[in-house]
Amino acid sequence: MKITTTLKSIIFANALFGITSLGYAQQKQPSSITQGKYVQYVNPFIGTGAVDTNSLSGSNFPGATVPFGFVQLSPDTQDSPDNPASGYDYNDKTIVGFSHTHLSGTGVADLFDVLVMPTTGELKFTPGKANQPGSGYRSAYSHQHETARPGYYQVLLQDYNINAELTSTSHVGLHRYTFPKTANAHVIFDLDHSLDKKRSYWSCKIIGAEMRIVNDHTIEGYRILTGWARLRKVYFHAEFSKPFTNTTLASGRHLFPGLPIINGTDIKGAFDFNTEDGKPVLLKVALSPVSVENARLNLSSELPGWNFDEVVNQSSAQWEKELEKIKVEGTTEQKQIFYTGLYHAFTQPNNVADVNGDYQATDFTISNAPDKTHYSTFSLWDTFRAAHPLYTLIQPERTAGFVNSMLRQYDTYGYLPIWQLWGDENYCMIGNHAIPVIVDAALKGIPGFDLEKAYEAVKQSSLRDHPGSPFSIWEQYHYIPEDLQSQSVSITVEMAFDDWCVAQLAKKLGKTADYEHFIKRSEYYRNVFNPQNGFFQAKKKDGNWLEPFSPLQYGGNGGNPYTEGNAWQYLWYVPQNVPGLIELMGGKEGFVNKLDQFFTLRDKSGEVNGNASGFIGQYAHGNEPSHHVAYLYDYAGQPWKTQMYVAKVLNDLYNNSSSGYSGNEDCGQMSSWYIFSAMGFYPVNPDSQEYALGSPILKHAEMLTPGGKTFTVDVTNPGKKNCYIKSVKLNGKTLSKPFITQSDIINGGKLEFVMDDKPNKRWGIR
Known part of the structure; x- marks a missing residue:
């Protein structure tokens, strides 16, 4: 490029x-x-x-x-x-x-x-x-x-x-x-x-x-x-x-x-x-x-x-x-990419309400928003991963507006948005990822919306069948059979994550029976894991694996078990239970070996989906299923590999030209990955309130938090060659693990990195 x-x-x-x-x-x-x-x-x-x-x-x-x-x-x-x-x-x-x-x-x-x-x-x-x-x-x-x-x-x-x-x-x-x-x-x-x-x-x-x-x-x-x-x-x-x-x-x-x-x-x-x-x-x-x-x-x-x-x-x-909600220091190119990323992240969702609060509802009637704000353009399959977690940190008032707008769709349409445009549900993509957005806001204490109503909406949207989320099949088979619903593997692993999110809000609200039901469903991803080949593989309704199987075969948006990806790229989508995924792969050694193969296997035999781009091995940064994967080494005791691959993406797959992204920018998601990662951390599980550390490239960053405090990141020896963490301090105390929490950020304080050109294999071993 x-x-x-x-x-x-x-x-x-x-x-x-x-x-x-x-x-x-x-x-x-x-x-x-x-x-x-x-x-x-x-x-x-x-x-x-x-x-x-x-x-x-x-x-x-x-x-x-x-x-x-x-x-x-x-x-x-x-x-x-x-x-x-x-x-x-x-x-x-x-x-x-x-x-x-x-x-x-x-x-x-x-x-x-x-x-x-x-x-x-x-x-x-x-x-x-x-x-x-x-x-x-x-x-x-x-x-x-x-x-x-x-x-x-x-x-x-x-x-x-x-x-x-x-x-x-x-x-x-x-x-x-x-x-x-x-x-x-x-x-x-x-x-x-x-x-x-x-x-x-x-x-x-x-x-x-x-x-x-x-x-x-x-x-x-x-x-x-x-x-x-x-x-x-x-x-x-x-x-x-x-x-x-x-x-x-x-x-x-x-x-x-x-x-x-x-x-x-x-x-x-x-x-x-x-x-x-x-x-x-x-x-x-x-x-x-x-x-x-x-x-x-x-x-x-x-x-x-x-x-x-x-x-x-x-x-x-x-x-x-x-x-100015995030103030950074770095090279001119880094600041151009960073602030253009914020610009793109803040270009939508769009307030489709008129100045008097009138808007077209999802049932095509005219409604009125008392706060004169009703948002649409929700590209949720993309943005729930990093863009909305970014909004909870630096756009809390708008986050409440996003949630209230989603709840209005629930009122008029019966379930939460999947991909909403101009106030209209268009059913694009799979799962129902308004659920993690709303649960994330609730768990992080964002004020300005009805928590009980929010829970009702996420629960009912996890029980009622709609395109992309066939819950009656889910309840019957405990996975999605490919001969009943295409994109079955992707739907299975993504619905399992959504269910985990519902369970967390149920737990917060003391709804024990609901918690037990949804936390059980959040483990259904296990039912499509084939231990013989080590991949999530499609099953038929009779319980047999769908054959023939190639982990390199791509799917698009139907007619294949995988959505805009292949079995390699969907192998890693269990953000709600990374230790459970590590266990499925035989422990940390097997997990790391598979990750190593993922980032080095260059074979693209068969037709590659048009959304797949920005390759590092089978990692495709140009589309969202890969976005969290580089950070998974943090969970398996080899964080220096997270640092190496995150730095490679930051430095090689973004630039300040017209071709500055390695794929569709997707309503702020591609930019939000850069914004988080350039500061040194990323929400692998966007609803966990935990951030995995990577490889910061900015010299300095200051983020104004929802409570009015400032979270500061300082980096000693930043640079393309110095991609490895030598040491980290949080508020003056040595940090020995490659994670920080939501409270570390919103309470204010300072995260200090010292970078080096050689990996420190003793640091951050979990």
């Missing part, structure tokens, strides 16, 4: 100093925009495009958003976005427009609502062909004339010589277009722009849309569509800073100059301006999932004025407030 020196220089300059590149765009750089101490290290281009176009890039977008905001205003380089799912690929040569909603780091695309594109000259209503300037209304662009930082995006649209600048509030996107002096300037609204309508995962379809001209500077409308989310309603209210001179609405190929309203399934509008006065055209676009009236309210509440630079500064200040 290497890039040219020139490209590195451009990325470094844009990210660190916020300097736009040469020529026209540089002349238009706002002089009144300021940057904070930590915002300056965020590079939104990290994770936006792989150098090798056959590999995963991160699937992040570079556009403007605020922390956990509803609007993410960003350029799309594809007419029908599919891969990457963010709609923006750093390797593309043209931009088709700027849409107001995006997903960050996911493996599947959706959203891309209300595309806007400024143009000049001949009016065109088709987006044109990808990477072909002059084809349709798309435009060529260059990274030398492109800038991105938190709350601000800028690009020169070369076909039109238009400098486009974007910023946003939570519900409103603000555009500033500096046109050349012309009587023939246009701004196009495209309500047909969406993910690829022909892709095979599901049918994306615009069910209906409307665009209405309210007056000579205001338009509004909506679109209703299906996609990854089964039904989405998107309402908008848009205002220009100056009146448009002419209008043309379009339905398909039919054009209607001067028409005040249009309805259909493929509608667009063009709004003409005279820019001979040299003044920029500003545009405010407010969104709501509820109504046009709420979109108007969102705009009047959040952005009544037109001061673009002020909005950029306000957004930047919001990001600075969030990023």
Whole structure:
């Protein structure tokens, strides 16, 4: 994953100093925009495009958003976005427009609502062909004339010589277009722009849309569509800073100059301006999932004025407030990766409630959140592992908001989220990993939600059948038979962990019978362990092993016992009982030998799943099932190997370029792994309140804890070669084991590492 020196220089300059590149765009750089101490290290281009176009890039977008905001205003380089799912690929040569909603780091695309594109000259209503300037209304662009930082995006649209600048509030996107002096300037609204309508995962379809001209500077409308989310309603209210001179609405190929309203399934509008006065055209676009009236309210509440630079500064200040929750010292590249990681982790979940608290519930009714907050975009199969544990440490108030939002789905839908998007359950992935998120918050004492209701939700969501968690089969067979449910091995081991989490909350609340029931189920992973080959292997309903078996054979999302992985990668998923897993493998020696083989076996015979990347042997850091595995040596008496492999991942599989991630960033999970690991610890079992120590690479870190105390990490002799722990002290006392606890962190204090280039095989032996 290497890039040219020139490209590195451009990325470094844009990210660190916020300097736009040469020529026209540089002349238009706002002089009144300021940057904070930590915002300056965020590079939104990290994770936006792989150098090798056959590999995963991160699937992040570079556009403007605020922390956990509803609007993410960003350029799309594809007419029908599919891969990457963010709609923006750093390797593309043209931009088709700027849409107001995006997903960050996911493996599947959706959203891309209300595309806007400024143009000049001949009016065109088709987006044109990808990477072909002059084809349709798309435009060529260059990274030398492109800038991105938190709350601000800028690009020169070369076909039109238009400098486009974007910023946003939570519900409103603000555009500033500096046109050349012309009587023939246009701004196009495209309500047909969406993910690829022909892709095979599901049918994306615009069910209906409307665009209405309210007056000579205001338009509004909506679109209703299906996609990854089964039904989405998107309402908008848009205002220009100056009146448009002419209008043309379009339905398909039919054009209607001067028409005040249009309805259909493929509608667009063009709004003409005279820019001979040299003044920029500003545009405010407010969104709501509820109504046009709420979109108007969102705009009047959040952005009544037109001061673009002020909005950029306000957004930047919001990001600075969030990023300063962890203060680190290290190399410039390390700080760029770290703070961009925090930025990506805080990009979602998104508050989909309007400013009055209205939101669309999972039963498609309109509900109201008393605290004006209702979160969605829960990529839980990914984020329960490290992102949500990170939120419990530095976003406790939002963690309570996440839990309350999940409990509202339970109220209207009958069980907790699996993968919730735009307030709608889409059933993506397996298990029900809202359970560990809620239990983790409860066990760590996060205030702000009803503990008894939370327990009812996690219990009932562990008893009621739903896609990905067939509990009636679970109760009958004590494992998932592959001939009754595909992905059976992955479902078995992941449901066992979820059950352990339910048991812990039952224990906390004194529900002894429930505890006994769920703790027993948490051991069902044993029933698919084949001692003859030493792997978790699929069984049929008759109790016989499914043959033939190859631990290297990959599964995707159905039709195979393993989910986005193989038997090697799922062998290690017993975070609730690592000693029990060690016992299954014949003790520590056998366990370590198997781990050694896992990290050194390079054979990838058979088809490798598209999500598998970032390989170290069979370890695939580009997807979540592997994320905890390097830390398992800590449990088996050889922590120096944890240190070696964690350091290798930190140093080799992350960088500060567009290809900075070794897989999809997955809504903050890939970043959160780095954030924890760079500081020297990681939640192998995210609900255990224990963190395994690894190999810190930062010189210094300070984390503000929920109680207002500071937890500090100091590292002596950090560096790529000095990956081994020589000694550790916690609050001045020598630490002899490779673990710290939640209370060690939230009570404040200091963790001190001394690193060396040689392993200390006497330290940390458990």
